[in-house]
Amino acid sequence: MSEAPAAPRPVSAEPVRPADLDLLVTPPRARTGWRVLPARVAAMCAVELQKLRHDRTELYTRAIQPALWLLIFGETFTRIRAIPTGGIPYIDYLAPGIIAQSAMFIAIFYGIQIIWERDAGILTKLLVTPTPRAALITGKAFAAGVKALIQAIVVVVIAALLGVALTWNPLRLLGVAAAVVLGSAFFSCLSMTIAGIVLTRDRLMGIGQAITMPLFFGSNALYPVAVMPGWLQAVSTVNPLSYQVDALRGLLLGTPSHVLLDFGVLAVAAALGIISASSLLGRLAR
Structure with a gap:
C-alpha cells in the first residue's frame, strides 16, 4: 500500500510589500550634500593604502635612513655636545626632527606617483567620475600621512x-x-602642485631633490633657531617643517613649544596645498 503524498508546505500569505520590490529595481540613493566629500576622501585614501598590502618594501627601506641619523649623527653629537639643546641630550632633541624628516621624504615625492597614474591612464578615469578633484587630492594627501605615520x-x-x-x-x-599627518598632507600636496606645473617625472624628481635638503636644514630639526644666522631664521619662520618639528618636540619631550600655533600653521598649509594641487589637477591630466 503506497504512502500518502506529503502535504504541501503552506505558502506565506504575507504579501510582498512594494518597498521590497523598489529595492530590487531601484538602487539606493547616493550620498548627497556634506556626506559626499568625506566618503570620497575615505575611498581614495583606502585605495592608496591598498598598495601597501602588495609591496611593503618601501616601509622597510625607508626605515634605514632615520635609523642611521639617530645611530650615527645623534650618538656622535650627543658626545660632542656642540649644539645647545636646553639641557636635554642631543639624541633626544634630534628624534622629533628625524620623525618629521622621514615623513617629509615620503610625501615630497608623491607627485611622481600621480604623474605615473597620468601616464598609465588611471588619472583620466578618476577625473571622469563624479568624485570632486579636491576629494582625489585630499585622499592621496591623507594616504601619504598614514604612510608617514607608519x-x-x-x-x-x-x-x-x-x-x-x-x-x-x-x-x-x-x-x-x-602633526605627522598634517605635515605629510602639506608636503604631498606641494609635490602634486609641482607635478601639475612641470608635468614630467624627471623634472619633478630634480626639483624634489633640490628642495628637500634646504627644507630640512632650513628648519629646527637639527639645531635650535637661536643658533641660526638671521637669514636662515627668516627661512625657518616660513618653513612648515619647523612648525611640525616644534609640535613634535613639545608633545614627545615636553619642551617649551607653541603647539596651538604649530597646528594652526600646519592645518592652513595643508588646506592651501589641497586647493593648489586640486586647481592644477586638470592641467596634469591634459
Whole structure:
C-alpha cells in the first residue's frame, strides 16, 4: 500500500510589500550634500593604502635612513655636545626632527606617483567620475600621512631602543599622529602642485631633490633657531617643517613649544596645498 503524498508546505500569505520590490529595481540613493566629500576622501585614501598590502618594501627601506641619523649623527653629537639643546641630550632633541624628516621624504615625492597614474591612464578615469578633484587630492594627501605615520612609529621604536626619553601619554601620542599627518598632507600636496606645473617625472624628481635638503636644514630639526644666522631664521619662520618639528618636540619631550600655533600653521598649509594641487589637477591630466 503506497504512502500518502506529503502535504504541501503552506505558502506565506504575507504579501510582498512594494518597498521590497523598489529595492530590487531601484538602487539606493547616493550620498548627497556634506556626506559626499568625506566618503570620497575615505575611498581614495583606502585605495592608496591598498598598495601597501602588495609591496611593503618601501616601509622597510625607508626605515634605514632615520635609523642611521639617530645611530650615527645623534650618538656622535650627543658626545660632542656642540649644539645647545636646553639641557636635554642631543639624541633626544634630534628624534622629533628625524620623525618629521622621514615623513617629509615620503610625501615630497608623491607627485611622481600621480604623474605615473597620468601616464598609465588611471588619472583620466578618476577625473571622469563624479568624485570632486579636491576629494582625489585630499585622499592621496591623507594616504601619504598614514604612510608617514607608519614610518614615524618605526622611528619612535628605534628612538626608544636608544634610550630617548619619549612620552607615552596617549593624548600626546594622538597629537603626534595628527602633526605627522598634517605635515605629510602639506608636503604631498606641494609635490602634486609641482607635478601639475612641470608635468614630467624627471623634472619633478630634480626639483624634489633640490628642495628637500634646504627644507630640512632650513628648519629646527637639527639645531635650535637661536643658533641660526638671521637669514636662515627668516627661512625657518616660513618653513612648515619647523612648525611640525616644534609640535613634535613639545608633545614627545615636553619642551617649551607653541603647539596651538604649530597646528594652526600646519592645518592652513595643508588646506592651501589641497586647493593648489586640486586647481592644477586638470592641467596634469591634459
